[in-house]
Amino acid sequence: MAKVIGLNGNAAVANAMRQINPHVVAAYPITPQTDCVERFAEFVADGRVDTEFVTVESEHSAMSACVGAAAAGGRVMTATSANGLALMWEIVYIAASMRLPIVMMVANRALSGNINIHCDHSDTMGARDAGWLQLFSENAQEAYDNTIMAIKIAEDMSVRLPVMVTQDGFIISHALECVELLEDEEVQKFIGPYKERYPMLDLKNPVTYGPLDLFDYYFEHKWSQIDAIDHCLPVIEKVSAEYGKLSGRNYELLESYKLDDAEVGIVALGSTCGTAKEAVDRMREAGKKVGLLKVRCFRPFPTEQVIKTLSPLKGVAVLDRSATFGGFGGPVFTEIRSALYDAPERPLVIDFLYGLGGRDIFMEDIEMAHSRIEGVVKKGRIDTHVDFLGLRE
Amino acid sequence: MSKQKRAKELVAGGMIVEAGNARDYETGDWRTEKPEVDFDKCIHCFFCWAYCPDSSVNVDPEAGKMKGFDLKHCKGCGICASICPKNAITMVSER
Numbered sequence: 166m167a168k169v170i171g172l173n174g175n176a177a178v179a180n181a182m183r184q185i186n187p188h189v190v191a192a193y194p195i196t197p198q199t200d201c202v203e204r205f206a207e208f209v210a211d212g213r214v215d216t217e218f219v220t221v222e223s224e225h226s227a228m229s230a231c232v233g234a235a236a237a238g239g240r241v242m243t244a245t246s247a248n249g250l251a252l253m254w255e256i257v258y259i260a261a262s263m264r265l266p267i268v269m270m271v272a273n274r275a276l277s278g279n280i281n282i283h284c285d286h287s288d289t290m291g292a293r294d295a296g297w298l299q300l301f302s303e304n305a306q307e308a309y310d311n312t313i314m315a316i317k318i319a320e321d322m323s324v325r326l327p328v329m330v331t332q333d334g335f336i337i338s339h340a341l342e343c344v345e346l347l348e349d350e351e352v353q354k355f356i357g358p359y360k361e362r363y364p365m366l367d368l369k370n371p372v373t374y375g376p377l378d379l380f381d382y383y384f385e386h387k388w389s390q391i392d393a394i395d396h397c398l399p400v401i402e403k404v405s406a407e408y409g410k411l412s413g414r415n416y417e418l419l420e421s422y423k424l425d426d427a428e429v430g431i432v433a434l435g436s437t438c439g440t441a442k443e444a445v446d447r448m449r450e451a452g453k454k455v456g457l458l459k460v461r462c463f464r465p466f467p468t469e470q471v472i473k474t475l476s477p478l479k480g481v482a483v484l485d486r487s488a489t490f491g492g493f494g495g496p497v498f499t500e501i502r503s504a505l506y507d508a509p510e511r512p513l514v515i516d517f518l519y520g521l522g523g524r525d526i527f528m529e530d531i532e533m534a535h536s537r538i539e540g541v542v543k544k545g546r547i548d549t550h551v552d553f554l555g556l557r558e
Numbered sequence: 559m560s561k562q563k564r565a566k567e568l569v570a571g572g573m574i575v576e577a578g579n580a581r582d583y584e585t586g587d588w589r590t591e592k593p594e595v596d597f598d599k600c601i602h603c604f605f606c607w608a609y610c611p612d613s614s615v616n617v618d619p620e621a622g623k624m625k626g627f628d629l630k631h632c633k634g635c636g637i638c639a640s641i642c643p644k645n646a647i648t649m650v651s652e653r
Contacts, residue, residue, distance in 0.1 A: 262571070263571045263573070264571035325570060363569075363573060370575070372574060372575045375572070375573075376572070376573070376574055378572055381562060382562075382568070383572075385563070386571075388565040389568055389570055389572075392565075393570060
């Protein structure tokens with residue numbers, strides 16, 4: 166029987182980690198993730214998990230220890246934020262290249278500078294090309310659920326890739342919510358025992374991880390990584406469906422909210438989707454035909470599903486919580502707009518950068534984005550592709 | 559180089575799953591100079607065998623004889639020539 170308790174996002178994920186009971190966790194504290202790993206360290210100290218908890222001297226070492234432990238043949242987890250993820254960078258790519266199914270919670274926080282501890286997506290969006298799967302969470306419940314599903318997705322024999330589960334720093338990580346936990350045994354049964362793949366500790370079958378790989382094979386190895394992540398979507402859907410049966414909470418790659426008869430759509434990731442749903446409800450009451458597309462799975466990007474969902478619309482306003490300096494809009498905009506390019510009928514798409522460094526987003530901001538895209542649709546032309554919400558320009 | 563595999567034939571993760579396959583990687587074509595031994599001068603002391611970083615000096619341990627070089631793997635570093643106490647090894651240009 167599931168129980169509902171009050172937990173913040175960090176505690177929800179720490180509890181998921183406790184129930185998963187990984188062989189190894191190596192982590193270094195960074196706000197706003199610290200609270201999660203601290204709670205997990207308590208579970209270790211209290212003997213509630215069997216995990217080998219490795220306290221390291223930096224995030225670079227944390228991810229290095231995770232890579233070593235996963236290559237050795239263990240179920241491995243970690244967590245970080247912002248500059249911690251940036252310091253891991255080199256090894257984040259290596260974890261994916263070696264096809265190690267590490268699961269990492271990232272409490273999204275703005276990258277410096279200037280120094281800022283609050284939420285935006287610049288950390289994980291920067292890591293979007295590292296070869297990891299990325300699941301975004303709207304609230305603490307989703308962060309908990311995604312963490313458990315991530316283990317099963319990462320360890321699927323056709324996937325064997327690391328997964329990042331994100332939650333918006335402070336907004337989710339430190340906000341107390343009602344979270345429904347599965348029973349410990351249910352989680353264990355769902356994820357199943359860890360299946361090793363070429364473990365280094367198998368002394369009878371020695372293997373070499375990460376050898377020198379030059380012009381003769383590196384390209385083929387990168388292709389196999391591209392091919393692997395491109396084929397992950399059905400596994401994510403299958404695991405999510407199984408989890409839905411177990412928990413009663415159903416997850417898809419994308420969540421459509423009131424889009425069926427909509428003329429314009431808002432696209433968002435993370436906690437903003439909660440605000441956007443409220444805003445959509447309010448605009449619907451005022452007779453506006455608007456809906457929300459929540460992107461849960463950003464890597465791999467569910468291109469076909471995005472085309473199918475968004476191409477019937479007349480206009481789309483994308484909300485990006487990170488900047489790509491010098492690029493054409495934020496990372497979500499680039500993906501969405503590019504996906505729609507070949508669609509026989511496609512909406513006009515504009516981008517809004519918002520919420521950098523934890524700047525609040527209000528329902529009025531989303532209504533503003535809606536009225537802008539409504540205007541663009543009426544005019545049939547885009548004058549400004551990329552604009553800002555909540556900025557004093 | 560042995561026949562190159564296609565991407566779909568490779569082990570995911572770029573790892574090497576069989577031991578002792580370094581000899582399949584023929585590094586001899588990295589060489590610009592190759593060693594030549596003058597057996598009239600060679601005293602079969604095995605210094606070249608002991609110093610060679612690529613295990614590319616062939617010897618017959620039973621007979622106690624130096625037999626020449628494995629040119630499929632020798633990278634032409636010249637350590638054997640520099641260490642030879644009788645100057646029996648000479649590095650000669652490949653061209």
